[in-house]
Amino acid sequence: MAATGPRRDSARRPKGRGPGPRMRSVGSSVAGELAQRRSARSAGWWIGGLTIFVMLAFLLGPTLKTYVDQRREIGALQEQVAAQRADVAAMEKEKALWGQDTYVEQQARQRLKFVKKGEKAYEIIDLDQAAEAPTGATGQSAAAAKSRNAWYGQVWESIKIADNPQGVGR
Incomplete structure (x- = not known):
């Protein structure tokens, strides 16, 4: 095989020159x-x-x-x-x-209005609060009814008031 001359590969070929006219x-x-x-x-x-x-x-x-x-x-x-x-x-x-026994006694006195034998229970009602308290069906204020009765009496009074909310006679 005869060498026709040095061949350039495509990487070393100058840019802008592509293959010959036949190959294009x-x-x-x-x-x-x-x-x-x-x-x-x-x-x-x-x-x-x-x-x-x-x-x-x-x-x-x-x-x-x-x-x-x-x-x-x-x-x-x-x-x-x-x-x-x-x-x-x-x-x-x-x-x-x-x-604690002292706490139980304190709660019984406050909540249930219990007193010991020989003691007298007094409850001080603020006049301003008593005047603002709503009146029930019986014409009494709820605070006055509460102060007069024990807890079971208060329950009975609230039942009577709830039973007749318009205040129409007993």
């Missing part, structure tokens, strides 16, 4: 086909990637929403548990108070 017509059609194949392949990749993304969004979206909702619910339940623990602590403190 064949090369341009091949290059066009390659460009179309690449763009079709690139579009296929984009469509495939987009399809996978949409499928993942549809599959993982509800799961992610459920996860977020459950985390929110767990937070609310933890707050509720903390509030209930505070209530339990307050109730235990009150239970300890009810274990």
Whole structure:
């Protein structure tokens, strides 16, 4: 084989110079086909990637929403548990108070108007409050009825008042 001269490869060829006139017509059609194949392949990749993304969004979206909702619910339940623990602590403190005889006696005197033998019970009524107190069906103020009666008498008076709210005779 005879060497016709040094051959330049395409990487060392000066820019702007393409193949000879004979190769241009064949090369341009091949290059066009390659460009179309690449763009079709690139579009296929984009469509495939987009399809996978949409499928993942549809599959993982509800799961992610459920996860977020459950985390929110767990937070609310933890707050509720903390509030209930505070209530339990307050109730235990009150239970300890009810274990003391002096506290029980104090509550009986305040709530039920109990007195010991030989004691006289007095209740001071503020005149301003007595004047503002609503009158019941019997024409008496609720504060006056409360001060006169024991707790069971107060219950009976409230029943009578509730039974006849317009104040139409007894």
